Amino acid sequence: MADEKPEGYWERASREPWNEWFPTKAVVILGVIFALIFVYGPLGGATDTETAQAGYRGTGMATIQNAEVYAAALATVDLYPEDEAPYEVEEGADIAGEYYENVQVLGHVSVDNFNRLMNAITQWVSPEQGCAYCHGEDGNFASDDYYPKVVARRMIQMTQNVNANWGDHVAPAGVNCYTCHRGLNVPEYIWFNEPADEGRELLGWDNNQNHPNSRVQSASLPSNVFEKFLLEDNAITVISQNVREQMYPERGIKSTEWTFGLMVHMSASLGVNCAYCHNTRSMGQWDQGPPARTTAWYGIRMARELNNEYLAPLQPVYPEHRLGVTGDAPKANCSTCHQGLYKPLAGKDMISNWPELAAPAPAAQQQAMAN
Known part of the structure; x- marks a missing residue:
């Protein structure tokens, strides 16, 4: 007697009711697994948030922070090296510009305080390599x-x-080298120009968006916001008071997306939500917004000045391995100083013990050093 051929899956399916052969349990289990992956995968799961009221009740004015991220950022404050108080300068004390060679910026500082500052900079920037x-x-x-x-x-x-000149943004805490460097040779949070979007002729221009990018927290927003606002001087305000803005073409949807990209970066850099700087009823109203919006206004312009006047011009000085893929120098954004806190290092006083960094040398002393 020949062996009977085992009944196949489809033969059984055609003969029996579907509920007898369909693997319902397996499909349900797989469906639940895939649903969890799709929902919690991109979102990273539920986060523990802390909310603090920041305005009138019922207006939605609240500061929302990720508790875990905020705690981690706050823990870095205690890593700041212990400061050494300035030395009293006696009359006739030696000054660095006369005692040492080639001291171009701090030549007006006493030798003792100059050495004190040099030791501090070593701790702030190169604790492992030293001088x-x-x-x-x-x-x-x-x-x-x-x-x-x-x-x-x-x-x-x-x-x-x-x-000296940006107290509207940094006073009273001030800044020193550690504000950005945090014990590293190169600050952790810097940025370079994004390369030109080439080779997309058939695909069209995508405005640098819809690509996962940490600059905008992987949102579907343009990622070249630093070039647009922290290097170039472009208008950020796009909220209109009219139905149509034919007279103001710069207030189009693309400009709005650039603005939102910058706002997302600022929110992530400071560890806050929109209501920290904006009124929830009308984000464009300055007179109804929190004071932090004015501070941020100065901060944007400060970052733009630093990038254009100090950081980008250093490009010829750097070796190739310190430059970006387009050959540009490293530059600063909000994260460079803030690093997850709405006040860098939780508002720690960074300048009182370092008067040498509080302002440039007086003009008369600068002239004397130049001679």
Whole structure:
């Protein structure tokens, strides 16, 4: 007797009711698994948030923070090295510009306070490499052969400018090198120009959007917002008071998407939501918005000035491995200083013990050093 051929799946399906052969349980289980992946995968699961009322009851004015992210950012404040108070300068004390060679920016500072600041900068920027990171190991501290020293000199001038001229954004805490560097040679949060979107002739122009990008928290927004607003001087306000804005073509949907991209970056950098700076009823109303919006207004312009006047011009100084893919120098954005907190280092006083960084040398002393 020949072996009978086993009944196939489809033969059974055609003969029996579907509920007898259909693998219902397996399909349901797989469906639930895929649903969980699609829902929780992109969102990262539920987050623990903390909400603080920031306006009148019932208006939605509340600051919302991710508790875990905020706690991690807050923990970094305690890593700040202990400050050393300034030394009293006695009459007739030696000054750095006369005692050392090639001291171009801090020549008006006393020798003791100059050395105190140099030791602090080592802790802020190069705690592992020490003085050799900027000056090399040959003992010639006057040499400008090492690019980190040339960059550091310009960064000291930038820090003095921020503390002296951008108090509307940084006062009263001020900034020093640690505000950005946090013990690293290169600040963790910097940015470079995005390369041109080439090779898409048949696909069309996509305005640098709909690509996962950390700049805009992977939203479907243009990612070249830093170039647009923190390097170039473009209008950010796009909210209209009219139904149609034919007289203001810059207030189109593309401009709005750029603006929203910048706002998303600022929100993530400061660890807050929109209501930290804006009124929930009408985000465009300055007189109804929180004071933080004015502080942010100055911050945007400060970042733009720093990028154009101090950071981008250093491009010829850097070696190739420090440049971006387009050959540009590293630049700053909101995350460079804030790093997840609406006040960098939770508003810690960064300048009181460092008057050398609070302002440039007086004009008379600058002239004397130049001579």
